[in-house]
Amino acid sequence: MEIADLPVPPDLAAGYARRGITELYPPQAACVEAGLFSGKNLLVAIPTASGKTLVAEMAMHHQVARGGKCLYIVPLRALASEKFEEFSGKGLRVGIATGDFDRRDEYLGRNDIIVATSEKVDSLLRNRTPWLAEISLLVVDEVHLIDDPSRGATVEMVIAKLRHKNPGMQIIALSATIGNPADLAGWLDAELVESEWRPVDLREGVFFEDGIRFADSVREVERKSKYEDLDLVLDTVTEGGQCLVFVSSRKNAEAFAKRAASGLKIANPILAGYADKIRSSASTDMGKILAACVAQGAAFHHAGLSREERQLVEAGFREGQIKVISSTPTLAAGLNLPARRVIVRDYLRFNAGEGMMPIPVREYRQMAGRAGRPRLDPYGEAVLIAKSEEMVDELFDYYIEAMAEDVRSRCAEEAVLCTHILSLIATGFARERGEVLGFMDGTFYAHQGESPRALKRAVDRVLEFLREAEMITEVGEWLEATEYGSLVSRLYIDPRSAEVIVNAMTRQKEYTDIGFLHLLCATPDMPTLFVRKNDMYALDRFLADHRDELWMEIPWDADEGFDRSLKTALLLADWGDEVGEDVICERYSVGPGDVYGMVESVAWLVHASRHLAGLFAPHLKAPIEEMELRTKHGIKKELLPLIRIRGIGRVRARRLFNNGIDSIEALREAGPEKVGKVLGQGIAAQVFEQLDGVRDEIGGVGEEQSTLSRFG
DNA sequence: TTCCGCAGTTTGTAGACAGCATGTC
DNA sequence: CTACAAACTGCGGAA
Missing domain, CATH: 3.40.50.300 (P-loop containing nucleotide triphosphate hydrolases)
Known part of the structure; x- marks a missing residue:
């Protein structure tokens, strides 16, 4: 099948031709025959590298040419940027939305193609992002991940929510070869394109x-x-x-x-x-x-x-x-x-x-x-x-010679169901138990005919938990999210994590860094370190001296979960104490990538905690806000005033401080020459440019708004 | 005494999404 | 409670 004969924009076809692509691979041709360009839903179950992306890309360009808007969902951030690069520069406006990397976020909705991780899309749905209602073509890459115990339910719920919102939307699901493709295709009302064909033997x-x-x-x-x-x-x-x-x-x-x-x-x-x-x-x-x-x-x-x-x-x-x-x-x-x-x-x-x-x-x-x-x-x-x-x-x-495993829905697992049901209620997809069950009826779980009774039981237990936690409440005959519940849903943390945090915050009278960090590490949203045998000694010794600083009781016969969260908290405390990355890696036998991952996770939880404190423990807001900045930058308290300035991070701030410059005021006093000696002339100039700007701002905006005045 | 090889014993075990508001060395 | 490989330990024999 020739690309030139297909209803794709001529520019795109010409671009392919320049790269030597003029003809479709057999499975790609099968997609066209199955109705790719006539709005049919498709489940494309073919091997890696056999041209799935091209199928999706052609469909997206066709869709946009007819005034549509496309959403391309991937499971990994790295994949999101890979696809973003691939789709960019071909005549359409392309945007990307992932947790760490938002380009053109503000204008995200103006793009023709938006590439995003499934969690990000879920979060956008929870925050009622208006342009999601305009999506006319949804591409779900690696949809077999529906089977993943921890993240699969998100993919499934996102598909179900978007279909519920946009009934006419075309869906193209891309999958590795799986055991039960017909099953999945049935749920999606999709034509099935299945093949073992590969471009390389x-x-x-x-x-x-x-x-x-x-x-x-x-x-x-x-x-x-x-x-x-x-x-x-x-x-x-x-x-x-x-x-x-x-x-x-x-x-x-x-x-x-x-x-x-x-x-x-x-x-x-x-x-x-x-x-x-x-x-x-x-x-x-x-x-x-x-x-x-x-x-x-x-x-x-x-x-x-x-x-x-x-x-x-x-x-x-x-x-x-x-x-x-x-x-x-x-x-x-x-x-x-x-x-x-x-x-x-x-x-x-x-x-x-x-x-x-x-x-x-x-x-x-x-x-x-x-x-x-x-x-x-x-x-x-x-x-x-x-x-x-x-x-x-x-x-x-x-x-x-084996058949690939079947893909099974993971929706009914209580741990993940909890967060998704809260979001259904908080965003108005479901307003009472019957509607929750009705919505779940449109999931792959129900389509697979897996025990409806088990699902009902799980839903009831989750509703009970959410009610008891006061995240949802009954208003007349309707269920509504409380302010707390709606916040938890938008913050995108596990309701169980929120409960752990809120319970500790309302009980606790005195803030300590390690106590707070340990609390966050004991949360199901936080990945924790493996505890080795020779860590035990150091952990015990720490407990002997600092047990009273912890927010959570550690029973003497604690299981290893407590040890893990404590070890992780100690790593993060070191990070906030400016312990060098090399020392941390050696002390906890991890790599730099692990440190980065844990800092990122805890920073997210600290941020969430600050919002929760605003609701339940206002006296903790200030120390938590301070902790948020410290974890983000990996600095001690004393550097807080300095990192407010653009271009100054943990290293430069430390260098300034050690040279006796410990605040914005001190910077001004020191003047460009001295700062130039410490940091280099270029950066010093940049710093002072900002300092002058900042002064005007403080005058205009007032105390409350200016964090600078508080720290500086 | 030191070094080496071998066998038996102990030890440790994959990955990575999300908020928010803009910029590290 | 499952299983495996790397790291470690202890032994005996050769140099």
Whole structure:
């Protein structure tokens, strides 16, 4: 099927033609035949890299040409920016909305295409964003994530809410191959387009002893070492390809990268350049190890890496310099980083409470699908590693020839239901129990015919909880969100977190940093650190001295949840005490990426707490507001006045302070020359430009508005 | 005495969304 | 309560 014959804008078609795309892949053609351009809903269940994005893009351009507006939902921020870049510059106005990264937020609604994470869309719905009613085409990427226990319900509810709001809206759902696509298509009233077709041939096999067994052939692999995984990598690299190795833990990823580095021993100036960049920005041991590996053409990738480290590793691999990345599942679902050979080394993964469990077939497919770069590799290979002859057949049965798992709704799980039911009531989607149940009737859960009684019971328990917490109340025959409930819904925190926070705040008489942080860390919205055996001593010692500063009682026979929140709180307290990132990483055995993630999470909860304090504990508002700034910047109290100025962060503020400049006043007194000596002339000039502006503002606006006057 | 290899024992275990209001080194 | 690999420990033998 020729693109030129399709009802897409000529500019778009011309753009494709310039990139050599003139004809549709078979599954894409199937989408057109299924009614892509005639407003039909579609469920497109085809492998990664077989052109799903193009299908969506054509539909969006077609839609906009007819006066429509499109919303493209993705599960990850990184994916959002990837799609934003991809859709931009092709004649339409494109906007992006994620938690950390709002470009053109204010004018978001003016765009033709808006790319957003599912949580962000949910939040926009809760805040009654008007332009959502104008969406005429909804694209849901990776819709199989509906099955995710913690985040799946959000995807499902967002789809249900938008359909409820915009009955005529076209839906295009993009999915990996799943076991029950017809089921999902049925719920969406969608035509099903299913295919196994791929632009690059994918061979899946199992390695044992000295060869990869494919379904109909064997590929010999030279054994150079005692490590199967290493030999598999060397085999591909000597052939001119790159490898991705998926392993089960960070430690494994690092260990393998070291092994691969000494096995590859590549050395060239470009790699040395990457290694230098990583080394110079890295203050942690992990960063140094990474740099040493990269210098020899290998790297590891997991969530402990800083943004910069991640970017450098990804860039080096894309460029073809880094030959192998060993990775935890970060790379499986995230960015588009294909390699000729994918080695799924660890197909067992630790699950809390269950021990080592085989990873799902869908996840194996996700990783295997990364094999083979379109137009660059002659083929892609996905290899599992067997430990025994019998395992070869087992792995073939369990993964390569297996059906993908069914997707199941996760809506009825009480923990997530809680937040979604509150939002239904707070935004007026449902005004009484019957309407809540009626709305839930339009979900995938109900469509799947899973026990309606279980759902009803769960809904009743949730309503009871929300009523008891006074987040909802009865007004006549209607249910309404209280001010508290509506705030919790808009803040987008788990109602259970809000309860934990509010209960402690109303009981507590004295504010302490560690007490407050510990409280937030004990909340279900906060990710917590793993407690190792040798942490116990330090935690006990801290408790011995500071038990009375905590807001939450710690029973002597506390389970590990308390330890985890305490350890996490201590990390965050260190962060607020300007303890260096390297020291924190070492002390808590985490990477810079973890610190960043935890600071981000707690900053969000501190922010929410400030609003909650405004309602329930006004006396805590001031200290919490102070804490909000301190966590955000990672500074001690004494630097608060200084970071008010644009261009001054934790490092420059500290430098000023140590030079005796501790306030706005002191800055003025010191004058541009002295400040210039401390910070450099350029920045000093910038600072004083602002100081003059600020003075005018204070005069005009008055005490209340000016935070500057309060701190300075 | 020191070093090495081996076998048995202990230890630790993936990821990442959301608010708000603008700018780190 | 599940399972695995890396890190650690202790032992014996060689240098």
